[in-house]
Amino acid sequence: MLWPGTLIGAGAGFFIASIPGAMLGALLGQALDRRLQLHSWAHLLERIGARPVLRNDELLFVLLGRLAKSAGRVTDRHIEQARLEMRQLDMAPAAQKRAIAAFNRGKSGSDSLRGYLLRLKAQPHAAEGVLRACWRMILADGQAAPQQRELVVLWGGWLGWPRQRVLALGGEHGARQKPLATRSGTYQQSLMLLGVSDASDPEQIKRAYRRLLSRHHPDKVAGTGAGPAQVREATEKTRELHQAYALIRERRGF
Incomplete structure (x- = not known):
């Protein structure tokens, strides 16, 4: 270094x-x-240039912001995944504000990240956590774009991970995702998940989606004293709801 x-x-x-x-x-x-x-x-x-050096927690969200933008457009699912990462890290309000700013900073793609990641290489557990979070962000939109995959492979190399190990980690996270409401799932499955039908109008579908999202929101579940496993289940349920709603909107055109 x-x-x-x-x-x-x-x-x-x-x-x-x-x-x-x-x-x-x-x-x-x-x-x-x-x-x-x-x-x-x-x-x-x-x-x-009077630009602040990134802290470790800020570095994570700069990486996530760059990954989200590298696919071409930052979607609602990317933003929700960033929020889920904040909640999983149990960030205080001030830290959340820094994370949001770092995510937006990452979208610009103007930071040189090699030095930060080479430094993080000395912390194997932190390095693995960063790569796992990167894959969660990539897969939040249902599939990994080639440019996203190459970015995380590049970053993994700087963290001391060989290419195949980085890709294997992505495969591990992809296998955990339930395909219920992805493009490989079905429109009918998505309707069933939201408790609506093909005859439901867009406003009914939106209300059903928001109601279920509120009921299964990880913050709400955590507030009831639930354990980590239950919070993870709520996080996965929230992801499924996002995917189902996105598929229905695409199919119905609203």
């Missing part, structure tokens, strides 16, 4: 006082790196 302050300090010190100057400059530069958390040239450029 390149520490910009250390390298700049060593170079400047060598120019001024040869090897002793380089050693002193490197020590001073290292102190600056640690104080400003400069672990890549991209971070140095961010500091020069």
